[in-house]
Amino acid sequence: NYTRRGVRGNFVPPIRSNGNNTGHTTLRNAGKNEDALDDSTKRCMELLCGPDGQLPEKLRNLEPRLIEHVSNEIMDRDPNVRWEDIAGLDHAKKCVTEMVIWPLLRPDLFKGCRSPGRGLLLFGPPGTGKTMIGKAIAGEAKATFFYISASSLTSKWIGEGEKLVRALFGVASCRQPAVIFVDEIDSLLSQRKSEGEHESSRRLKTQFLIEMEGFDSGSEQILLIGATNRPQELDEAARRRLTKRLYIPLPTTEARSWIIKNILEKDGLFNLSNEDTDTICRLTEGYSGSDMKNLVKDASMGPLREALKQGIEITKLKKEDMRPVNLQDFEKALQEVRPSVSLNELGTYVKWNEQFGSLS
Numbered sequence: 082n083y084t085r086r087g088v089r090g091n092f093v094p095p096i097r098s099n100g101n102n103t104g105h106t107t108l109r110n111a112g113k114n115e116d117a118l119d120d121s122t123k124r125c126m127e128l129l130c131g132p133d134g135q136l137p138e139k140l141r142n143l144e145p146r147l148i149e150h151v152s153n154e155i156m157d158r159d160p161n162v163r164w165e166d167i168a169g170l171d172h173a174k175k176c177v178t179e180m181v182i183w184p185l186l187r188p189d190l191f192k193g194c195r196s197p198g199r200g201l202l203l204f205g206p207p208g209t210g211k212t213m214i215g216k217a218i219a220g221e222a223k224a225t226f227f228y229i230s231a232s233s234l235t236s237k238w239i240g241e242g243e244k245l246v247r248a249l250f251g252v253a254s255c256r257q258p259a260v261i262f263v264d265e266i267d268s269l270l271s272q273r274k275s276e277g278e279h280e281s282s283r284r285l286k287t288q289f290l291i292e293m294e295g296f297d298s299g300s301e302q303i304l305l306i307g308a309t310n311r312p313q314e315l316d317e318a319a320r321r322r323l324t325k326r327l328y329i330p331l332p333t334t335e336a337r338s339w340i341i342k343n344i345l346e347k348d349g350l351f352n353l354s355n356e357d358t359d360t361i362c363r364l365t366e367g368y369s370g371s372d373m374k375n376l377v378k379d380a381s382m383g384p385l386r387e388a389l390k391q392g393i394e395i396t397k398l399k400k401e402d403m404r405p406v407n408l409q410d411f412e413k414a415l416q417e418v419r420p421s422v423s424l425n426e427l428g429t430y431v432k433w434n435e436q437f438g439s440l441s
């Protein structure tokens with residue numbers, strides 16, 4: 082197998098190379114041949130250099146275009162989500178604060194037996210706020226946020242995933258404290274060993290686990306958050322590294338009510354009675370946070386559509402011409418926006434949570 086790896090190692094796939102950046106450029110030879118890098122790549126490299134003007138060791142053998150991609154596309158300079166934007170999920174917020182935010186803010190207190198796990202898994206149905214939690218953690222802990230979807234590593238970065246993973250962890254270690262959020266982590270760390278599993282995806286997984294191991298043992302302030310709606314597909318190695326596993330369930334009645342109010346109030350459109358809000362909440366059992374957002378959006382079109390029906394032209398329509406959003410708007414919207422999660426899926430999460438989840 083070693084020979085095969087060697088041969089593959091030299092293969093540079095014909096994707097994502099921009100102009101004069103051939104994909105063969107490493108920083109070492111880039112240093113000798115600076116013209117090979119375009120201005121934006123150079124700027125990006127400069128920002129990562131230490132006070133001595135040198136690139137940190139970890140980044141030296143990586144391709145500049147991958148480092149640039151991580152810095153520009155994966156690194157999010159302003160995640161812009163706060164705890165108070167997230168409805169419900171009090172248990173998750175409490176766990177995350179203790180396990181992640183305090184240690185990132187006060188590393189000196191979280192040493193030795195208090196040293197935190199470096200891997201967190203958020204699992205549950207889609208659209209329930211897992212990504213929001215990741216962003217909020219970065220915001221609250223004043224950490225740099227990196228977002229990558231694991232499926233893009235296998236689909237968009239065919240054959241280059243390993244290198245991108247190295248660049249990702251390399252840049253993160255220069256930007257500590259850092260939070261690396263890996264969406265759909267099951268597609269990277271799944272236990273499926275089908276015959277069709279490619280050598281390349283096995284290597285990608287190994288590389289990923291090696292990188293995790295690296296910062297787990299060191300004093301680096303990097304937290305890895307994996308998110309998945311298929312936790313049952315994760316294998317034992319993945320579970321072992323994602324030490325804290327939090328179930329992010331569908332929003333409760335109170336959380337749904339909060340989402341409706343919060344979104345409408347932001348636009349000055351909230352005028353529902355408590356009774357009407359309760360009715361909407363009763364009718365939206367099983368809706369995810371994301372479904373609720375879509376429902377509110379659809380309902381908020383009601384007053385606009387009605388005003389236009391009365392003959393007012395869209396160009397002349399004033400905000401004052403529109404009535405507030407009411408229960409009937411929601412009842413209509415409920416016909417359009419159906420829940421995206423089937424209730425029988427939930428049993429799988431509950432069972433997995435009982436077996437592997439962090440319950441307290």
Ligand code: ADP
Nearest residue numbers: 166167168207208209210211212213370371374
């Ligand atoms: P996930 O990562 O679990 O698939 P996201 O965090 O991306 O879901 O949520 C998608 C959108 O749904 C968010 O941008 C937000 O508008 C809404 N949403 C989901 N869950 C919540 C929540 N608990 N509180 C407020 N909004 C939510």
